[in-house]
Amino acid sequence: MTDEITARRDELLGLKTPLFYDSPVHLVRGEGAWLYDADGRRYVDLYNNIPVVGHCNQRVVEALARQAATLNTHSRYLDDVILDYAERLLGLHADGIERVVFTCTGTEANEVAMQMARIATGGRGFVCTDAAYHGHSDLVGSLTYAPARGRPDVHSIPFPDAYRPIEEGLTSGALCDRYLAELRAAIDDFATEGVQFAGVLFCSILANEGLPDIPPGFMARAAAMVREAGGLVIFDEVQAGFCRTGRWWGYEGTDVVPDIVTMGKPIGNGFPLGACAARADLVDSFRERTHYFNTFAASPVHGAVGLAVLAELEERRLADNAATLGAYLKDQIDVIAAPIEGIGAIRARGLFLGIECVEDRVSKRPDRGAAAGICNGLRKRGFLTGTSGAYENQIKIRPPLVFDQVQADFFLEALADVLRGG
Ligand SMILES: Cc1ncc(COP(=O)(O)O)c(C=O)c1O
Known part of the structure; x- marks a missing residue:
């Protein structure tokens, strides 16, 4: 069989x-x-x-069925359900995460995030880790196990890891400095190559890299370095988000509030849903420049399912x-x-x-x-x-x-x- x-x-x-x-x-x-x-x-x-x-969660299934039996349209009509959901979802994030673009997958959410960062900064160059996976589209897929300098718009850095460190025998502080120097070099090389820097895209817990022991302070100092260089910090919460780490978001363990945050996988408990949330000005300029539309995203059914997932996470x-x-x-x-x-x-x-x-x-x-x-x-x-x-x-x-x-x-x-x- x-x-x-x-x-x-x-x-x-x-x-x-x-x-x-x-x-x-x-x-x-x-x-x-x-x-x-x-x-x-x-x-x-x-x-x-x-x-x-939970598989086949009753509340989620009922919310989905009820909304699908009532109304399921694309997003160019007025609809309270998706707005109620957007409000609830944004309310769970840190101050500064103010507006949201809904998508159907994590890849699409990262695609939106990268375009948003490019529009806001006028740059093109992204830094990621050398064992990253953020999705499979042409743009987002260019970050997958990217070589250090092999692509015009992407530089990768060794992912910070105290277990198999880039250099043996360093104190935790010195190791953190050593990894930050890699980030500095990646950003500086964009300048040398005439590519304007747009930002970093990191998973907040480096899940696909293997949950490495990140030297304390790395994420906060990396974020400061990125912003000083004119870039934006995108955190991918596709794996880390929705209570996985014992907190709502993986970034809560980093001392960094990202400029842009992306969500996927657990967000819809199996229903294809994704989201990219950010400061109001970033979302507004993205909307204005791209007129972004995604046929199945931001539907009333997305809203109903998303609300049911949040309710279950909270109440249980x-x-x-x-x-x-x-x-x-x-x-x-x-x-x-x-x-x-x-x-x-x-x-x-x-x-x-x-x-x-x-x-x-x-x-x-x-x-x-x-x-x-x-x-x-x-x-x-x-x-x-x-x-x-x-x-x-x-x-x-x-x-x-x-x-x-x-x-x-x-x-x-x-x-x-x-x-x-x-
Ligand atoms: C960290 C991370 N970001 C993004 C994605 C892509 O999400 P999707 O498969 O929904 O496009 C994945 C998928 O495994 C992932 O692990």
Whole structure:
């Protein structure tokens, strides 16, 4: 049956269409943080951040169905629902995030952000990290694992990381200076090349880079440097936002209020929704210059779904759950992994954890094969995780935020077993 559907998929969707796990999973139903396959087998979902308030969340589904049965149009009519949503969403951000452009995906939100920064600054040049992923369009995709100086409008810098530092033996402060010098050089090189600087686009927790240990103060000093050079700070909250880290936004842990913030994935609990929010003047000049329109974005259904997601996050206090259960998992995994030489570090930002697989703790050489093996071992036991990070050597643990203590304990037992080679 699985072979049959895999062959059909190849035939219809193309041979290299990505699939997870050596033995792919055929899911047919979801509820909370549970997923069920075609044979009725139950899995704990430890991977999917998009259904942040749970798979098939009843309140979200009802809001969607009710609004879809009432009115669903494009956005060039007057509509209260999307305005109520915009107001609620902006109210959750820091002062200075005043207006919002809705999109359908995270890529589009970043596309809007980059265009907005270009319009506001008159510049073209962006700096990102060397293991960034912010989306797949031509413009945003130019930041994906960008070489240091290989593209005319994009310079990448080594992502700040105290675990595998750019230079060994430095104090935390000196390491921070060292990474800031890379940013300085990237900005200065634009000037030498005659490219005006537009800004930086960073994920506020460097999620795709692998949740590295960022030297304290880096983000705040980087933001000051960027602004002094005439650029804008764009923070991508597509992974970090909506309570994942135990706070509403990842940037709350950086001492920086971005000029522009982008959102996606969990924002619609699986319904395609994205957003780019910023200061009023930035949004207004973007609107004026581009007359931006996105057929499916900012519809009444987007508004209804978005409001239901926010209500669930707030009423069920899921930020607190992320903080509490994330800390619990981190503590327990630290204990389980302590005697295992192939685990180099455990990263945790709320309910987003990365288990770093290495050949040994001295060389810290990434062990991608081990990470894939552990992930497949967990899948066989009914726990869905993934691999990620700059070297694809981390086990990524990022469940829906309705994940609970019982599921956490089931998982820890299975993880201990898999890590000990069981
Ligand atoms: C940090 C980050 N930004 C943006 C995106 C792109 O979002 P989407 O796939 O909705 O276009 C992703 C997707 O993985 C992401 O991880």
